[in-house]
Amino acid sequence: MRSDTRELFTTLKTNMAATYGVDDVAEQFNVTPSVEQKLHDAIVDSNPFLQKINVVPVDELQGEKVFLGVSGSVTGRTNVKEKDREPRNVAQLDNDGYQLYETDSDVCLTYAQVDTWAKFKDFSARYSKAVQHQIGVDRVKVGWYGKEVATETNPDDNPLLEDVNKGWLQIMREKKPGQxxxxxxxxxxxxxxxxxxxxxxxxxxxxxxxxxxxxxxxxxxxxxxxxxxxxxxxxxxxxxxxxxxxxxxxxxxxxxxxxxxxxxxxxxxxxxxxxxxxxxNLSLYVQRGSWRKQVIDNPKRKRVEDYNSRNEGYVVEQYExxxxxxxxxxxxxxxx
The missing domain is CATH 3.30.2320 (hypothetical protein PF0899 fold)
Structure with missing residues (x-):
């Protein structure tokens, strides 16, 4: 990395630390809720399909679905002279909840690539936009192609990210194959x-x-x-x-x-x-406060490394x- 580029990278880290409210981004930290929401919003804004579906913040790793569906009509009339009005319990019977899993999005730039990008005055914005765009693309890809939650994923064997999480189609295969x-x-x-x-x-x-x-x-x-x-x-x-x-x-x-x-x-x-x-009816749930981040300079590999992880999972709100x-x-x- 050239000396002028290293100076730019140092400034980038300083600015990132100020944005995230930490002393040093080289130490792993939890992103604050307000900044975390901005990150999710930026990812959603980068992808037209994510803009259409639900991207929902939740508090727990597992729990009840957020959008409770109904299984019948709620409108009618009761002759109160003969009996009391009786509310109808129409909660969707297949509301079996959600499960989130740790998901990593780790990227790196070689020193040579950083030197090339350094000529752009908006280097930081360009870099952030590129990473956010790819996370959005990956989220959609997992939503359609995901089949399992592997302990260690293998992108060579699963180029469509089939082993990152269970997506909407896989959920239907397991929960409601009759559909x-x-x-x-x-x-x-x-x-x-x-x-x-x-x-x-x-x-x-x-x-x-x-x-x-x-x-x-x-x-x-x-x-x-x-x-x-x-x-x-x-x-x-x-x-x-x-x-x-x-x-x-x-x-x-x-x-x-x-x-x-x-x-x-x-x-x-x-x-x-x-x-x-x-x-x-299609959702992506993300746990609040789960985004962890670290940005380090790794001279052993001659590159800059940006580590991101959060807990997320896919949900079909109403199978039928x-x-x-x-x-x-x-x-x-x-x-x-």
Missing amino acids: ILHKSDNKPIVLGDDYPNLDALVVDLRYLINPIFQGDPDLVALLGSDLLGHYHMRLYQAHGETPSEKQKIEGQQVIQTIGGLPAFNFPGMPQRLAMVTSFS KVSFVEPAELKFKGET
Whole structure:
């Protein structure tokens, strides 16, 4: 690290210590609640999908779900001349709580990289933004692909972070497999054969969720990029030679709804995901006061190291308000 860069890095550490209210960021410390919330807010702001779902601060490592669902109607009338009004206990019976796990986000920059970044006057802001963005990307990735909580994760064997935590799909596999659409012979579901189009598939997924939720106005269809790409291709084949229709396709005006539901795609989703739920039904819980941080200069490895850890976990608030097709089991007609 050049001398001018080292001076910049020293200033960076001093400023970080002032921000976090500690004497030295080289010693591990717990981030204060107010700064911790700002960190979480910045991560959420960096990712469009996290902005849609619930990112919830909780106090305990395990406990009851925050958003208590209901399992029936709450509206009616009682003839009080004959009996008392009786409140209805409609708490969702599958509210079996949440579990958080320690999650690390440790990054480093080599001295050469720090020297390169040092030319930017906003070095600190650029660095923080880059780290926050990647944590957001990783959170979404674990939410979709996470299958287990390994004692020691292996990114080489699990490049999609499958071993970091149990995500939403895995939770449904374990807690409510009946909400997963599949064929009785366990063969793949084929678009263009089993379902003539994506609209028909989404309609069927909607009917798979509990009837008390089927009319909820917040239901959406979450669709992977492969499915939307195939949908676009069929539209181009049918209407691509008509200028007015082509413009609508390219402006995505014709896929604002699929199967009668608003359709959404976000970076990080499985490419062949087809799910019906609501954004408010998918959550990431983070324990208050659990963010620990340390920034050190490691000359033995010629790099600067930034250690971050916090406790977090994924939650499906109401299992019966979710239905989906396993991405690996959805094929297009003509595929082998």
